[in-house]
Amino acid sequence: VVLANAQDYSDALAGVSLARKYKAPLLLNPQEKLDVRVKASLLDLKPLKVVIMGGENAISTQAEQEIRETLYWTQDFERIAGNDKYETAALAASQFPEGCGVAIVNADDIPDAVSLASAAAAKGYPLLLTDRNSLPSATADALRQICPTTVYLAGGKQVISEELVEQIAEATGLTSDQIRRLDGKNRYETAACVLDTFHPEFCKMYVVNGTAYPDALAGAVLAACQNTPLLLIPPQGPTVGSHTEKYLECLAAKAKDEIELKVIGSQEAISDRCILKMKHLLAKK
Numbered sequence: 001v002v003l004a005n006a007q008d009y010s011d012a013l014a015g016v017s018l019a020r021k022y023k024a025p026l027l028l029n030p031q032e033k034l035d036v037r038v039k040a041s042l043l044d045l046k047p048l049k050v051v052i053m054g055g056e057n058a059i060s061t062q063a064e065q066e067i068r069e070t071l072y073w074t075q076d077f078e079r080i081a082g083n084d085k086y087e088t089a090a091l092a093a094s095q096f097p098e099g100c101g102v103a104i105v106n107a108d109d110i111p112d113a114v115s116l117a118s119a120a121a122a123k124g125y126p127l128l129l130t131d132r133n134s135l136p137s138a139t140a141d142a143l144r145q146i147c148p149t150t151v152y153l154a155g156g157k158q159v160i161s162e163e164l165v166e167q168i169a170e171a172t173g174l175t176s177d178q179i180r181r182l183d184g185k186n187r188y189e190t191a192a193c194v195l196d197t198f199h200p201e202f203c204k205m206y207v208v209n210g211t212a213y214p215d216a217l218a219g220a221v222l223a224a225c226q227n228t229p230l231l232l233i234p235p236q237g238p239t240v241g242s243h244t245e246k247y248l249e250c251l252a253a254k255a256k257d258e259i260e261l262k263v264i265g266s267q268e269a270i271s272d273r274c275i276l277k278m279k280h281l282l283a284k285k
Contacts, residue, residue, distance in 0.1 A: 014089035034066035093126035111187035118220035119198035219264035237274030
């Protein structure tokens with residue numbers, strides 16, 4: 001399993017690709033101690049390897065000790081921790097081969113980042129973190145080490161500036177055509193743009209409430225492990241005339257067969273009424 005902090009999602013974002021690499025679930029835990037629900041999941045999963053994302057400010061020594069005591073049957077523990085979240089993500093990315101694609105997201109822009117994290121992980125690409133205007137040194141070093149063939153960015157210029165794109169080009173030697181920005185007017189349009197880029201054809205799709213980040217992060221790994229798209233939807237579902245409604249109708253029109261819909265989250269996150277509406281939109285006419 002991969003464990004990350006349940007309050008600061010930056011380490012978890014970097015952990016999505018790592019979880020996909022190990023074909024492992026991603027669990028979110030408080031910093032101070034082992035949550036009883038996480039403990040129950042660990043006992044059910046019975047993992048033989050544990051990867052902890054972040055330093056003691058993310059998952060404390062006490063929490064790690066409780067995890068070790070719970071998983072008494074294994075000593076295979078690894079903590080991936082840098083001096084900050086950017087270095088932690090870079091250390092995770094170092095476990096991926098040179099010449100692969102790379103996803104870069106603004107560490108403070110979780111909505112756009114989740115969509116790209118899942119899609120990139122499905123392709124076996126690591127995810128790196130950045131600020132809006134300045135490329136962190138750890139991220140730049142990781143890019144030079146990986147020598148990516150393509151870099152994917154999540155979000156518009158308000159989250160990743162053109163100045164930053166130039167810094168990425170300088171660090172990688174890539175042309176503007178090889179640095180692809182995936183963005184829309186909001187998180188839901190960005191999610192659809194990511195799906196169009198990474199999953200042009202599919203017969204199954206996961207959907208998750210675009211404001212429920214814990215659900216989205218856990219779902220990002222599940223979808224990635226199955227090479228299945230993950231679509232963020234508004235809490236109220238696809239409203240009339242919305243981009244999400246039009247996107248689902250477009251999917252139904254071009255799909256050869258009816259698309260299977262998988263929902264991540266409780267009824268409070270995505271209501272039964274919302275599910276029925278999405279199924280209606282996806283139904284072959």
